[in-house]
Amino acid sequence: MxxxxxxxxxxxxxxxxxxxxxxxxxxxxxxxxxxxxxxxxxxxxxxxxxxxxxxNTKNDQAKEMRTRVTDLVMKHDDVLEVHGFYVNLQTKALHFDIVVDFAAENRQALAEQIRQEAQSAYPDFQVEMTADTDV
Missing domain, CATH: 3.30.429 (Macrophage Migration Inhibitory Factor)
Known part of the structure; x- marks a missing residue:
């Protein structure tokens, strides 16, 4: 908001x-x-x-991807939530947002690390991630 x-x-x-x-x-x-x-x-x-x-609710592969990405992201202590997850299997595009704690030491580095982890998990997809700040 x-x-x-x-x-x-x-x-x-x-x-x-x-x-x-x-x-x-x-x-x-x-x-x-x-x-x-x-x-x-x-x-x-x-x-x-x-x-x-x-x-995504109509495709089991998309649901599994959401679970895997959410688990990957939420391993990080300074991430408060994941939202806006959507995968387009036809165009091989994966989108999601994360909320990073305002007190996180280096929010940009953390966000890039998470994006790279998601990209490594799904190398055939273009991963787009937005890092929102908890303010």
Missing amino acids: VLHNYGPERFVGSVHIGVLDTMTAEELDNLEREISRKIFCEFNVLLTGISIYSI
């Missing part, structure tokens, strides 16, 4: 959410409207955008 403060109790923000790859546009639209309404009612934050991460 990204928040912008425009004065006392005036927040505008955006958020990323993970959704199953089986959701329809109608279901996504309803979910986004519900999230926007709840966030505004509970926190007085106007969401200007909701980005989605598709979660």
Whole structure:
């Protein structure tokens, strides 16, 4: 989530959410409207955008890859979570985000090490990883 403060109790923000790859546009639209309404009612934050991460559910190989990459990433003490994992088996592209603890000594080096580990685990895939900071 990204928040912008425009004065006392005036927040505008955006958020990323993970959704199953089986959701329809109608279901996504309803979910986004519900999230926007709840966030505004509970926190007085106007969401200007909701980005989605598709979660692979229809392919066992993709599910196994997610488990393996998550295990690989979470071995590192300074990583708080993995999200946004998606693999495209046709184009051989693998995407995921990690959240690195703000107190980590060298976040960039850790992120590059993790990306290289994932690349080594899946050498035939193009690995794209985003390292988010826990702030």
